[in-house]
Amino acid sequence: MEDEVDRLVAAWRRERPDLDVEPLEVLSRVSRLARHLDRARRLAFSEHQLEPWEFDVLTALRRAGTPYQLSPGQLLTQTLVTSGTMTNRIDRLAKKGLVERLPDPSDRRGVLVRLTDEGRDRADQALAGLLEQERAILAELSRAQRAELAGLLRQLTAPFDNIPG
Amino acid sequence: MEDEVDRLVAAWRRERPDLDVEPLEVLSRVSRLARHLDRARRLAFSEHQLEPWEFDVLTALRRAGTPYQLSPGQLLTQTLVTSGTMTNRIDRLAKKGLVERLPDPSDRRGVLVRLTDEGRDRADQALAGLLEQERAILAELSRAQRAELAGLLRQLTAPFDNIPG
DNA sequence: ATGAAGTCTCTTGATATCGAGCCTCTTGAT
DNA sequence: ATCAAGAGGCTCGATATCAAGAGACTTCAT
Incomplete structure (x- = not known):
């Protein structure tokens, strides 16, 4: 089946x-698919009264395991946003009672962000919903194809994730 | 080589x-790679004094071929933004002299956005720069792997692009 | 000790985006 | 003709993001 990028590439040719x-055959598809995914995620999360950015922060903390706390700096690298953005996000999540800010006992410059019980529950619920939706999107591909695709994408993301980038 | 998504998936397990x-093995990589690409594109375009959004609009018009004009509505569907955003983009591009707004002769509600000569040149230059950069990113993969990857991605994007979405 | 450089988080100001609503014009049924 | 419904683009208010820089603290060499 043809997609928008096929049309785009044909037009350029x-x-x-x-x-x-x-190069556009691969990378334009990545960018466009990401935008579609953003919209789909937004929809999926709205059932749980969560914005995508809230999910990103909450689940980063959830993945850290007990006691579910990370520094703002660690959250930055996981979510690929700037520090000003993260400050703002933490403020708003704290106001909603989903996280709390604690002083870092080992570095007085630092702060630790900890998930509240409610934050943890909300993250778990939203994750389940997201996975369900993503499975539907990926149903286009066989298990083997999904593994193949994941492997090829890893080769492209690894340099960004490992070199300072 | 391991990437951030490997660590993310391991943490969830x-x-x-x-x-x-x-599902995260595929779709989280797509989202993260897209963010990395955004940043890389921003850098590549800054050499040509263009923002990514300017490039998106200019190249959509460029691809349309002579006389390089499209309606705002057509631009919307190609760039995946809302109409308010597109109005704003056209305003700013017009102010910079890269596009001009013309009344649509066949529909008095409508408008046509046309690329100026300078707009066309800037789009062409920026495209060349972008392709060069993207080729570097894709050098991780063989030609056959790139084709394979493009094909798998197409299967995921096609439903979004063809169904009303 | 002490000072310089680095790290961590937050603040600030500018800006781009979205969503919803509005107005104009077109289309199609009666 | 006329009217209702729809389409196209714009306006407006709210909001999230970024970049740059400031302030507080730490680290490391001297």
Whole structure:
């Protein structure tokens, strides 16, 4: 089946036959799919009264395991946002009672963000919903294809994740 | 090589062994890779004094071919933004002299957005720069792997692009 | 000790986005 | 003709993001 990127690439080949636009076949699909996923996630989370950004922070803390706490800096690297954004997010989550801010006992500059019980429950519920929805999207592919796809994507993400980037 | 999603998935398997988090292997990589690409694109475009959003609009018009004009509505569907956003983008591009707004001769509600000569040149230059950068990112994969990856991604994007979505 | 450099978080100001509603014009049924 | 419904683009208010820089504290070399 044809997709929007096929049309996009065909248009470039017509307009700029001198250029090799092969890279777009992969990377434009990644960008566009990510936007579609954002919208789908937003919808899935709205059932749990959570915004995508709230989910990102809450689940980062949830994954850390007991006692469910991380520094803002650790949250930055996991969520790929800037520090100003994270400050703002923590403020709002704290106001909603889903996290609390504690002084870091071992570094007086630092802060620890801890998930509240309610925050943990909300994260767990939203994760279940998200996985269900993602499984539906991935039903297009066989198990083997999904594994293949994951492996190829890993080769592209690894340099970003490991080099300072 | 391991990436951030491997660590993320491992953490979920430890914290929620009851859940099947396999979908994340694919879709979390897509989302994270897209964010990395956004940043890389922003950097690549800054050499040409263009923002990513400007590139998106300009190249949509460029791909349309002579006379390089589309309606705001057509631009919406190609760039996946809302109409308010597109109005704002067109305003700013017009102010910079990269596009101009013309009345649609066949529908008095409508407007046509046309690329200026300078807009076309800037789009062409930025595209060349982007492709160069994307080629570097994709050098991790063989030609056959890139084709494989593109095909798998197409299967996921096609439903979004073809069904009303 | 002491000072310089680095780290961590927060503040600030600018800006882009979205969602909802509005107005104009078109379409199609009667 | 006329009217209701729809389509197209714009306005407006709220909000989330980023970049740059400030302040507090730590680290490390001297």
